[in-house]
Amino acid sequence: MNIKVLFLLAGLLAVASGMVREGWFETRVDHFNPRNQDTFSMRYYANDEHAYRNGPIFVIVGGDWAIDLRYLTEGLFYDVAYLEGAFLFANEHRYFGHSLPFEDAMTYHLDFLTVDQALADLAEWISYLKTTVVENPNAKVVLLGYGHGGTLANYFHQSYPHLSNGVWVSSGPAEAALTLPSFFEVLGENIGTHGSRDCYNTIFSGFLVAQNLIALGQSDVLTELFHLCEPLDTENPLEATAFLLGLQTDIQREILHLRNTNSTSNMCEQIEGSDTDNSLHALNVWFAREHQFEECVELSFSDYLAPFVELDFETEHLQNGHRQRLYVQCTAGGLFPTSDSLYQPFGSQITIDFYVEVCREAFGDWIDEDFIRRQIQSINVRYGGRQPRIENAHFTHGSLDPLIGSGILEDVSDSAFATITPNTFFAPDLESIDEELDSPELIASKELTRTLIDVWIFKDFEPIHGEA
Incomplete structure (x- = not known):
């Protein structure tokens, strides 16, 4: 249960x-x-x-x-x-x-x-x-x-x-901040310490391979490999980032949901036991097991955005606080996890530009990066960070x-x-x-x-x- x-x-x-x-x-x-x-x-x-x-x-x-x-x-x-x-x-x-x-x-x-x-x-x-x-x-x-x-x-x-x-x-x-690169760093440290360095390297390499395939426009390869519901639009940075963030979120959820290091160890055992030398395939074997009961996997930008644009408080997404929580991030706290740091295994394409666009799509064009920065500065000035x-x-x-x-x-x-x-x-x-x-x-x-x-x-x- x-x-x-x-x-x-x-x-x-x-x-x-x-x-x-x-x-x-x-x-x-x-x-x-x-x-x-x-x-x-x-x-x-x-x-x-x-x-x-x-x-x-x-x-x-x-x-x-x-x-x-x-x-x-x-x-x-x-x-x-x-x-x-x-x-x-x-x-x-x-x-x-x-x-x-x-x-x-x-x-x-x-x-x-x-x-x-x-x-x-x-x-x-x-x-x-x-x-x-x-x-x-x-x-x-x-x-x-x-x-x-x-x-x-x-x-x-x-x-x-x-x-x-x-x-x-x-x-x-x-301390409010626009981005929180250390979020991914801590996850990566957990993988390397409580999983293994090989597991860390496999995830690191897998994300780089996925990014290279996106850069080369290899939509069909990624769509088929990850059994996506919609063809991945590699020409659209928002779609590409939503795909990569979806992969990252699955790993993050596995690491954090039981709040103990056994989750990380078990995940890494499965990734390393995939019997393939291809890092992206090894990552996909674990990913497919996580989604084995789904007809296809939804990792598009619209799928990512969906929980944040519903307006009825009785829906599951609003009862779980998704739209409200995002609003607080976009107007006060920030702390958007990004892959700006070299000391994490989730590539380099998850940037603040993606989250700013999510804020704009969810709440309106009055939100931009400068607005979020001003709000964050105000919070830190008042409460000391x-x-x-x-x-x-x-x-x-x-x-x-x-x-x-x-x-x-x-x-x-x-x-x-x-x-x-x-x-x-x-x-x-x-x-x-x-x-x-x-x-x-x-x-x-x-x-x-x-x-x-x-x-x-x-x-x-x-x-x-x-x-x-």
């Missing part, structure tokens, strides 16, 4: 058992225009099974996906909430899941899908939780965010320091997470720490401490987070003294 389905079922069971309760918070569509008083309902969930009456508030900051209930009932944050007698809450990011300001995702309806609006949602909601839900305006607040939720948690703690006392950011990008002025923070990363290149990897102050756990992937420290399965480095990272949260909660705590 798909691991996401298991997490969803676990969340539904938690809701059904009464441990987790759903809530809705009415918030402004536009927090910064007093003439616009329109509102929408933001979904959130709460778990107070271990909360003391005057206990702290733990908030799992919603990221660019529908709300995830898993860590309201298990994991390290839940464990610490039990120890601290904390209330646990999780919110859903505007425009994702069922927290929808508008009925459809037309481009002009996405105007309010911004970092600042999302942070203002959080600010008003957390204030509401303190005063109305837990009825303790002085409650200490600790934030957890991972992925884009980690980015927002970091920015929120800087922007609204009076509303949060500490923040734990797991695999959260901090990798050198934020921040206190009471723990930034954690797995060394094999391709997003690590945009994260905070070194301590930034005497109360804001960074920890990298070797040989781990995205957000490796969210689970409970496992003395048998966790590496010593991972246990140390989790224990530091647990200690820091305790410090943040009891910092400036003054005990009640009895009369002498």
